[in-house]
Amino acid sequence: MDIRSQVSMIFHLDKCIGCHTCSIACKNIWTDRKGAEYMWWNNVETKPGTGYPTKWEDQEVYQGGWKKSGDSIELRGAGHKKSLLNIFHNPHMPVIDDYYEPFTYKYLDLIEAPDMPDQPTARPVSMITGKPIDIKMGPNWDDDMSGTPDYARKDPNLKGLSAAEQEAMFQLERLAFYYLPRICNHCLNPACVASCPSGAIYKRGEDGIVLINQNVCRAWRMCVTACPYKKTYYNWSSGKSEKCILCYPRLEAGHAPACMHSCVGRIRYLGVVLYDADKIHEVASCKEEDLVKAQLDMILDPFDPAVIQAAKKNGVADSTIKAAQYSPTYKFVKEWGLALPLHPEFRTLPMLFYVPPLLPVMASVKEINNKDQAAKAGPITKIWEDQWLYDTSTAELFGSIEQARMPMKYLANLFSAGDEAPVKDRLQKLMAVRIYRRWKTVGDIDQKKVDEVLKGVNLTYEKCDDIYYLTSLAKFDDRFVIPAAHREHAIEMLEFTGDRKGSTGFGFKENSALRGL
Amino acid sequence: MTHVRSFRVVSLFSFTSILFFSLMTLLSEPLSADEGETIFAQTCAACHSIGEGRRVGPDLKNVHERRSQAWLQSFIKSSQSMVSSGDADAVKVFDEYGKMVMPDMPFTDAQIASVINHIKTASGGGGGTPVAAEPAMEAPVATDQDVARGRDLFQGIQRFGNGGPSCNSCHEASGAEVFGGGKLAVDLTGAFGRLGGTGIKGVLSGLPFPAMKHAYRKGPISDDESFALVAFLEKVSKETVQPKNYAMQMLGGGIGGLVVLFGLFGTIWGRRKKGTINREIYDRQVKSEISSDWRE
Numbered sequence: 001m002d003i004r005s006q007v008s009m010i011f012h013l014d015k016c017i018g019c020h021t022c023s024i025a026c027k028n029i030w031t032d033r034k035g036a037e038y039m040w041w042n043n044v045e046t047k048p049g050t051g052y053p054t055k056w057e058d059q060e061v062y063q064g065g066w067k068k069s070g071d072s073i074e075l076r077g078a079g080h081k082k083s084l085l086n087i088f089h090n091p092h093m094p095v096i097d098d099y100y101e102p103f104t105y106k107y108l109d110l111i112e113a114p115d116m117p118d119q120p121t122a123r124p125v126s127m128i129t130g131k132p133i134d135i136k137m138g139p140n141w142d143d144d145m146s147g148t149p150d151y152a153r154k155d156p157n158l159k160g161l162s163a164a165e166q167e168a169m170f171q172l173e174r175l176a177f178y179y180l181p182r183i184c185n186h187c188l189n190p191a192c193v194a195s196c197p198s199g200a201i202y203k204r205g206e207d208g209i210v211l212i213n214q215n216v217c218r219a220w221r222m223c224v225t226a227c228p229y230k231k232t233y234y235n236w237s238s239g240k241s242e243k244c245i246l247c248y249p250r251l252e253a254g255h256a257p258a259c260m261h262s263c264v265g266r267i268r269y270l271g272v273v274l275y276d277a278d279k280i281h282e283v284a285s286c287k288e289e290d291l292v293k294a295q296l297d298m299i300l301d302p303f304d305p306a307v308i309q310a311a312k313k314n315g316v317a318d319s320t321i322k323a324a325q326y327s328p329t330y331k332f333v334k335e336w337g338l339a340l341p342l343h344p345e346f347r348t349l350p351m352l353f354y355v356p357p358l359l360p361v362m363a364s365v366k367e368i369n370n371k372d373q374a375a376k377a378g379p380i381t382k383i384w385e386d387q388w389l390y391d392t393s394t395a396e397l398f399g400s401i402e403q404a405r406m407p408m409k410y411l412a413n414l415f416s417a418g419d420e421a422p423v424k425d426r427l428q429k430l431m432a433v434r435i436y437r438r439w440k441t442v443g444d445i446d447q448k449k450v451d452e453v454l455k456g457v458n459l460t461y462e463k464c465d466d467i468y469y470l471t472s473l474a475k476f477d478d479r480f481v482i483p484a485a486h487r488e489h490a491i492e493m494l495e496f497t498g499d500r501k502g503s504t505g506f507g508f509k510e511n512s513a514l515r516g517l
Numbered sequence: 518m519t520h521v522r523s524f525r526v527v528s529l530f531s532f533t534s535i536l537f538f539s540l541m542t543l544l545s546e547p548l549s550a551d552e553g554e555t556i557f558a559q560t561c562a563a564c565h566s567i568g569e570g571r572r573v574g575p576d577l578k579n580v581h582e583r584r585s586q587a588w589l590q591s592f593i594k595s596s597q598s599m600v601s602s603g604d605a606d607a608v609k610v611f612d613e614y615g616k617m618v619m620p621d622m623p624f625t626d627a628q629i630a631s632v633i634n635h636i637k638t639a640s641g642g643g644g645g646t647p648v649a650a651e652p653a654m655e656a657p658v659a660t661d662q663d664v665a666r667g668r669d670l671f672q673g674i675q676r677f678g679n680g681g682p683s684c685n686s687c688h689e690a691s692g693a694e695v696f697g698g699g700k701l702a703v704d705l706t707g708a709f710g711r712l713g714g715t716g717i718k719g720v721l722s723g724l725p726f727p728a729m730k731h732a733y734r735k736g737p738i739s740d741d742e743s744f745a746l747v748a749f750l751e752k753v754s755k756e757t758v759q760p761k762n763y764a765m766q767m768l769g770g771g772i773g774g775l776v777v778l779f780g781l782f783g784t785i786w787g788r789r790k791k792g793t794i795n796r797e798i799y800d801r802q803v804k805s806e807i808s809s810d811w812r813e
Contacts, residue, residue, distance in 0.1 A: 054793075054794055054795050055794055061790055061794060062790070091786075091789045091790055092789070092790050093790075095792065095793050097792070097793030097795055097796075097799065098793050098794060098795060134802065134804055134805050136795075136798075136799050136802055137795060137798070137799075150797075150798050
């Protein structure tokens, strides 16, 4: 056993309101720079939709991630042999038009324009050329399913749905969507790290954050192709690739990452999990139908004495083990089994888990008799001629899941490599907690029925209370259990602490010549 | 003073009159056949015979009966200008003799007339047709040693007795065991086939080509040397298969190869990502007009 700790995240999709506050927080802190204008280390997509960059999930186009090769795995679009055969050509990269041409507005014109017959407007200008442009695309161009059928109907996750099922999804009365916020998954088997010819990308030992060393990066951009989530970006100004750093400077200081801290819906959770690194290759190479289960099995029980002992032996700090025991991620993923990884079929073992959204229920139209009602109406009352009712009630306990407007297969394509069973299991648990809470607060449900429901999904009253608490009432320290950074351990490994003390702190990073002296 | 002057006048007069009469003589009637014979032997005989069959050029027996005097005059003066002007007879002869250029002769009209006179005389008026084209067999049969000697002479491994330059200074004979050769003059690989032994011998002794004439003026090639060279060129000519002209095949192959190559590229890399996948959306979007009063 090779026990390591990993900072792992939960995004609760039922709570996401699609406000993009996370994206703006990230943009303001990290990517509001020259060369990074088009980057959104955090972005929020509307699903169904094509996302950002367009169709990032379609690996036929971008050739990202791993594919199974015999008993092992290989990178789909990169690697030594492929690189040599292509003479280092990297044709599957997204181009700027697959993202969008970054733009801003000439706001100063609003106040500095001379007196003219018309109101001044702030015209859009390209942040690449500085010239006025027609905005053609944005990072959330299909937000709230806006735009044309070019977006939602071209969602790669519609694969495997019959033409009739797809058509039904886009009928006006059944139309439904939800949001999918995305950051770097800080995978256990990152394709970006494996693809880098310079060895510039690494996974931090102490917390598993995947970083690009800006001094080592040589602009190969193999990581841009290899990351199936398209979460590494090339900075055209610095000539280096960049990606989400999970706000590690904030984490080291005990703060939550900016996107999580700013989240309005409080959908984001962050905590440490302990996993067995010896199993990475085996799990990443397993059969597609076993991927989800195998990945979740890698995450170990932080209360198990054997795990604690092995972790300590491996240099995992006591404070980290303690943080793992309080980790909201562990609870959502393992204890309650409510969360799933995004696109496990890319085989990168992502460490960002999503609680799938409880889908809007499909309503039925019932024939009713409105005549009595109409007779009561006064002379000026509007009388509805229609003799039907839009009915959302169901006879079955989990009937609403069966009758969801969005096919289960669609969610399964996103969160469980096409296997509907894990998604259904999560949704039933979420529904069970709701039924339990309705019994507790409204009381119009029979307790027997509640017991029956909870038994069916293996939950208890206590667990339901815990889920309810962490979902709806959780405080900051419950949502973000950030272990101490223990930078001292990392420093001790590199240099003598006596030298370090007295040589850092106040001073200049650059030498005097670089400061113009 | 007067005496001297009158002497000068007399001498000037007599000189002028001599010049005048000699010119009159030159223009009025051809020079003697003797001079024509000399010129023929020195210049023409390298390539032509009278009644001994064709060599490099045609047998000139009774040529005055086949062609007009004027035609002969101008052809000898400059055969190529006649060919290029499209004279049917001139073109026919030029084509028949392997497009071998007859050098322009720097002779006066009178000298040419004397040569034609000599041909008339030598033809003897009898028998219209020239003798069969096959040249007489060489008396001695060339041995392997002769061939080897010829090759050495050609390459300059063995020097010519009179100090003339080796053949491969200007010529090439590809295919034989000859290393390299000049590109200044014609390739002699097939020279034997074109000229025959007599022709080559004639060229080597008569030196009808100006450059060759200049090169071997002081050191002519001896008979046994030219015999060896002929033996060598005969062997080269017989053993060398003239390379086929592959120009059209090369072009066809190139075009065909290109099609196959592009087809291959298309099959291997046809599904590669080309440009943006949003192209369709972008192309459909309407472009706004940017007014001229837009302030940058």
